[in-house]
Amino acid sequence: MSSEITRIRWHGRGGQGAITAAKIVAKAAFDSGYEGIVMVPSFGTERRGAPVSTSLKISKTKINDLSPTENPDIVVVLDHLILDEVDVTAGLKEGGLLVLNSPRKLEDYQFKNIKLAIADVTGLSSEVGLKKGIVNSGIIGVLAKAVDLVKMSVLAKGIEAEFVGKKPEENAKSALLAYERTEMGEM
């Protein structure tokens, strides 16, 4: 039933890899025993650079509702500048979690009745030797730190598998580093 489904809405830009990130989490969740996995990209015509979103639903049992998520438990944002363009917390449940890649600090943000998990994934990914702007691996570390859904070790393995031939170890390292450097707060 619906109450057992964890709903995560991902916001990124076309080409930034939000869907890949959601897929990695989906696969890791499946490998961790969740049978119901549904990832629904925003329906329509996507363009590189424009804000896009995708819904990931995770449950112990099969999910029949394939519609995009309106009331997520968790919102993940790959680019903090999207906050100026899209109301990313729209529909976010009270006490829900916002996972944010931002160079700013926790105290720079003012949200109401949510938990915020924040890390400078863009900076950290450069630190581990990834090309500037590769954030879809690192953001997974922030999510893993903030919510007890899938183990970081399983996610790191999933990242390495997804990025075969595209700096797999650096991508996994970026997530592990983001996991360590995540700041958490309630507001």
Added chain:
Amino acid sequence: MKRIESGNVAAALGVKLAKTQVVAAYPITPQTPLTEKLSELIEAGELEAEYITVESEHSALAVCIGAASAGARAFTATSANGLLYMSEQVHWAAGARLPLVMCVVNRGVGAPWTVWNDHQDSISQRDAGWIQIYVNDHQEIIDTVIKAFRLAETVSIPVMVCYDGYYLSHTHMPFDVPDENKVDTFLPAYSYKHTLNPESPENLNTVTMPFARPDRDGVNKPGYMDIRHNLQQELRTSIPVFEEIDTAYKAIFGRGGSPILSAYKCEGADFIVAAMGSLSNRIKDIVDELNLEGLKIGVLSVHLYRPFPQAQIIAALQDAKGVIVIEKALSYGNQGALFGDIKAALYPCIKRPFAHSYIIGLGGREIKKADLYDAIKESCTTSETFEDTSRWIGLNR
């Protein structure tokens, strides 16, 4: 091996496992990622097939017709106006009795333009003489594509595997990829008994007289009407053939068992909701809630739409008090397409259930859980008539 991929990738992997030899397709949303995946698989040498690029859907199916006539296992896929653009060849492929498989990634039909999902595209082709199967999730997509080739080749009738655009085509979910060696056992290499052969040239499907007449050897040959009657008869007998093929598939892969209709909580139910495609699964959640409230209600998912399985429909529905048909297509100027077919099937029943019709989700109009709940509950609790008019859910928002 379990994978999490889109429905389009599930279809492409089915086509790959079927060792398809010729793919000709023209990209159209939301089918595009399926053809892209196939061209990748062929380019990478993972599928030893000829990918023939074409300038239109009409040519895509024409190429497949040529390929199948020459003895190759052929596949195409399309959506919406692309399907309509190939419509002349759709009818031809059935009349020519070519065992093609085509995925129709269901999308609403223009005008006005829409890229989003409903079932009007394939429903509009229901009378072409193809077998039409509607599937509900990614596992059914990959399994049914493989079964469809065996079915098409057994009965010499082309098969459409229809799945919802976006809801299934672009959504990622887990599914099992069948083992290649086992698929080879289930679906041996294609050999067509009427293959064109330059050593022994012959004409196929030339102008056929209204009357039967002797051929060059003096043997009496069927006329046009007799050939069309054969198609109708063999479409009807393909229902048990599909059941046998599904049983054989289940024996190897452990999945299947309800290729024609699948019933959820229908045993002893007072009310049964009939639907096609991913909507059938969505309605399961509503039915679960209504059962908790004390209503005895189930969902009947219609997989095989053409040939229409009257006997199975009667067996599934005749003991219910009411049947509620919810669908994403209609026969314009009349009523819901599935609804009309179900009512006709129930006509011989002595104690007929009441029947209500709802149209929902055209052109991707959001299907709200509350709308489904309200409509189904209202049908169960208020009117008990046999209706002719379809009610539209979710207008003007």
